[in-house]
Amino acid sequence: MDFGFSEEQNLLREQVLRFMTEACPLSVVRTQNGALPRELWRQAADLGWLALIVPEAYGGVGLKWIDLAVVLEETGRGLSPLPIISQALAATAIGRSAGDGVKGEWLPRIAAGEAVFGVGLYDDPTWIDPQGIRLEGVRTLTGAKRYVSDATAATHFLLATRTDDELNLVIVDANHATLTAQPGIDRTKPFGTATLDGVAPLAAFPISADDLAFLTDCGAVAVTLEAIGAAEAVLELTTEYANNRIQFDNPIGKYQGVKHRLADMFVDIESFKSLAYYAAWAIDEAPDELPRAASLAKAYASDAFARIGIDGVGLHGAIGFTAEYDAQLYLKRSKWVRSAFGDADYHYQRAAAIGGL
Amino acid sequence: MDFDFTPEEQAFRAEVREFLAENLPPRAERGRGFMGEWLKQVRNRRWVGFSWPEEYGGGAGSLTEQAILKEEMALAGAPPLGTSFMGLAWVGPGIIQYGTDEQKQRFIPDILDSKVNWCTGYSEPNHGSDLAAIQTKAERVGDHYRVNGQKIWTTGAPWADWIILLTRTEFEVERKHDGITCLLVPMDSPGIEVRPIENMAGDRNFAEVFFTDVQVPVENRLGEEGKGWAVTISALANERSSIGEVTQMFAKLESLKNLVRSTTRQGKPAADDPAVRRRIAEFEAKIAAMKYNGLRYLTKQLRGEPLSSETSVNKLHRASLEIEMDDFALELTGLAGVQLPGSEDAVDGGRWARSSLGWPGVVIGGGTPNIQRNIIAERILGLPKD
Numbered sequence: 001m002d003f004g005f006s007e008e009q010n011l012l013r014e015q016v017l018r019f020m021t022e023a024c025p026l027s028v029v030r031t032q033n034g035a036l037p038r039e040l041w042r043q044a045a046d047l048g049w050l051a052l053i054v055p056e057a058y059g060g061v062g063l064k065w066i067d068l069a070v071v072l073e074e075t076g077r078g079l080s081p082l083p084i085i086s087q088a089l090a091a092t093a094i095g096r097s098a099g100d101g102v103k104g105e106w107l108p109r110i111a112a113g114e115a116v117f118g119v120g121l122y123d124d125p126t127w128i129d130p131q132g133i134r135l136e137g138v139r140t141l142t143g144a145k146r147y148v149s150d151a152t153a154a155t156h157f158l159l160a161t162r163t164d165d166e167l168n169l170v171i172v173d174a175n176h177a178t179l180t181a182q183p184g185i186d187r188t189k190p191f192g193t194a195t196l197d198g199v200a201p202l203a204a205f206p207i208s209a210d211d212l213a214f215l216t217d218c219g220a221v222a223v224t225l226e227a228i229g230a231a232e233a234v235l236e237l238t239t240e241y242a243n244n245r246i247q248f249d250n251p252i253g254k255y256q257g258v259k260h261r262l263a264d265m266f267v268d269i270e271s272f273k274s275l276a277y278y279a280a281w282a283i284d285e286a287p288d289e290l291p292r293a294a295s296l297a298k299a300y301a302s303d304a305f306a307r308i309g310i311d312g313v314g315l316h317g318a319i320g321f322t323a324e325y326d327a328q329l330y331l332k333r334s335k336w337v338r339s340a341f342g343d344a345d346y347h348y349q350r351a352a353a354i355g356g357l
Numbered sequence: 358m359d360f361d362f363t364p365e366e367q368a369f370r371a372e373v374r375e376f377l378a379e380n381l382p383p384r385a386e387r388g389r390g391f392m393g394e395w396l397k398q399v400r401n402r403r404w405v406g407f408s409w410p411e412e413y414g415g416g417a418g419s420l421t422e423q424a425i426l427k428e429e430m431a432l433a434g435a436p437p438l439g440t441s442f443m444g445l446a447w448v449g450p451g452i453i454q455y456g457t458d459e460q461k462q463r464f465i466p467d468i469l470d471s472k473v474n475w476c477t478g479y480s481e482p483n484h485g486s487d488l489a490a491i492q493t494k495a496e497r498v499g500d501h502y503r504v505n506g507q508k509i510w511t512t513g514a515p516w517a518d519w520i521i522l523l524t525r526t527e528f529e530v531e532r533k534h535d536g537i538t539c540l541l542v543p544m545d546s547p548g549i550e551v552r553p554i555e556n557m558a559g560d561r562n563f564a565e566v567f568f569t570d571v572q573v574p575v576e577n578r579l580g581e582e583g584k585g586w587a588v589t590i591s592a593l594a595n596e597r598s599s600i601g602e603v604t605q606m607f608a609k610l611e612s613l614k615n616l617v618r619s620t621t622r623q624g625k626p627a628a629d630d631p632a633v634r635r636r637i638a639e640f641e642a643k644i645a646a647m648k649y650n651g652l653r654y655l656t657k658q659l660r661g662e663p664l665s666s667e668t669s670v671n672k673l674h675r676a677s678l679e680i681e682m683d684d685f686a687l688e689l690t691g692l693a694g695v696q697l698p699g700s701e702d703a704v705d706g707g708r709w710a711r712s713s714l715g716w717p718g719v720v721i722g723g724g725t726p727n728i729q730r731n732i733i734a735e736r737i738l739g740l741p742k743d
Contacts (some may be wrong), residue, residue, distance in 0.1 A: 003358060003650070004660065006358070066358055264730065270667065271643070296642040352634035357614060357628050
């Protein structure tokens with residue numbers, strides 16, 4: 001029984017933390033406009049983070065999602081704009097569902113960061129189900145895929161399509177598509193609509209409904225892992241403010257209206273952290289338990305982090321509302337987190353069904 | 358990270374399961390002699406005081422084995438391992454840590470053998486959450502302390518044999534945490550009067566306890582004079598993993614799901630109502646969070662890393678679940694839900710209605726939710742004290 005991280009994982013955490021502090025502080029994050037930050041991406045590749053969960057046979061490090069969890073938690077803490085989640089989902093999908101040829105061609109390029117992936121699964125933003133996939137075709141594609149994650153940073157898109165009775169994933173060269181960037185609340189999580197006009201994908205493979213659900217669960221867990229770091233950053237920022245801001249002759253953190261809200265934030269973060277670690281572990285070690293674990297973690301985090309984002313701004317008073325102050329950046333992230341890969345209601349309803357209701 | 362147990366730990370779990378299969382009949386079949394036999398059996402296996410050192414008659418079980426034992430006992434719906442919850446939970450550990458050799462020999466075996474029941478004299482009429490401000494006075498008179506004052510909300514006082522009593526021996530102190538002295542007092546001492554208080558469920562488990570010139574021999578002092586606060590704190594910290602509780606909460610959640618399955622609202626199955634389904638799943642997420650929080654904190658302890666006040670996290674979850682799960686059951690079942698045992702319309706024999714009146718024992722005893730929030734805010738986050 002050991003529900004903690006290893007020495008290697010702790011060293012990895014320190015490495016990511018150092019990278020985020022030195023190379024990607026919030027002052028740098030604020031300058032991002034949706035394009036790939038090439039130099040940061042190269043460094044992330046050099047440090048092996050993009051290769052982490054790619055099998056060694058395909059040029060990867062051959063580690064697991066629970067190792068990647070450490071990277072996501074710490075990049076999330078600093079609101080990193082790097083499309084690591086999309087990249088990891090592409091690696092996971094190809095590794096699980098594609099044939100050897102596709103794996104041999106694409107996994108090494110993913111591990112090296114040469115191919116940068118945006119991912120588009122569901123066309124309907126509120127329907128996580130094979131029926132939410134509308135784009136048709138597999139050999140040539142005509143139509144639009146909306147809500148493609150990290151679309152403006154990507155060199156390639158991994159898109160879900162449907163044919164008569166099958167679901168497919170296709171890899172499309174970003175240059176073969178017409179991309180319309182969609183402005184969103186969180187600029188570190190850019191979206192786009194990829195319009196395809198008779199485009200032949202570079203690769204295509206069928207994916208089962210179960211594997212699609214697995215991939216979606218990996219996305220939900222990944223988002224929750226980033227949210228841990230982000231929520232802890234809000235708590236730290238707000239606690240520091242509450243310790244220093246004097247009103248009515250006392251630091252406002254002395255007043256229970258403030259300190260109890262901060263304590264509740266701690267309770268919630270500890271809790272979705274535990275749920276998310278377990279879910280991340282289950283991806284590789286207990287995949288049968290993943291649907292329940294992922295849904296409980298994402299459901300809890302979606303509501304809790306949304307509230308933390310709002311209160312992080314609110315407890316600061318007017319200064320929290322300013323563009324200059326960092327609390328607002330986390331509020332924006334929390335809005336994206338809530339809806340990405342299923343919101344609280346979707347996941348609670350799913351957990352109820354899994355739990356036998 | 359792994360959730361596997363060592364072969365030794367697995368063998369221990371198997372041993373506990375085997376024992377329970379052989380020695381724990383279903384609730385309905387537990388006859389009059391059952392409890393005495395049960396206590397003897399678990400005592401023989403050294404599962405009572407399982408975390409205590411062997412030299413005092415404990416089981417010297419590892420942290421993981423303690424968790425396994427608690428989990429299996431809870432899964433099987435087993436009765437407690439002793440009749441004195443407080444004796445086992447903190448009086449015994451406190452005596453092991455702070456007591457003299459003579460006190461250990463005198464008190465520990467009786468706790469392990471369920472021969473004496475303990476109660477805890479902490480709260481006073483004017484000092485509950487602000488425990489360190491207690492005023493019950495103990496004056497040194499020769500080889501005795503003379504105790505005067507009043508305790509209240511003393512759970513178990515109506516039938517306890519002994520009380521672990523927090524008194525003040527010094528009133529002129531800079532910090533109110535100083536000058537507190539912990540005494541072990543027989544409840545049949547002359548000058549002690551117990552007046553039971555009826556709670557909202559109609560039970561008379563707790564009481565006011567009055568002390569008038571009660572003489573307590575100096576040899577019954579636990580720890581040094583004036584250092585009783587440290588005894589209190591470390592004794593309360595002896596409550597370790599919440600794994601047994603979590604197992605009970607999961608069992609309660611299953612009962613609640615069964616209730617949902619058998620209930621209709623406005624003529625339609627409650628189980629089809631998304632609002633109902635969501636509440637159940639929210640409970641499950643909280644209980645699962647308690648489980649994995651508990652395992653993370655257990656791992657910290659196993660690695661020898663100090664635990665701060667993280668256990669307050671699960672105490673807060675438990676507090677809200679204790680209230681909300683019963684309350685949800687009542688709301689779900691309409692006016693049938695508020696019927697008590699004895700009513701022919703009572704839901705599940707009135708179980709939910711009854712426990713909806715019982716939560717303060719868990720939620721308020723041992724520190725209210727707001728005190729837990731203060732603890733987290735001050736000790737973990739480093740915010741200023743009130």
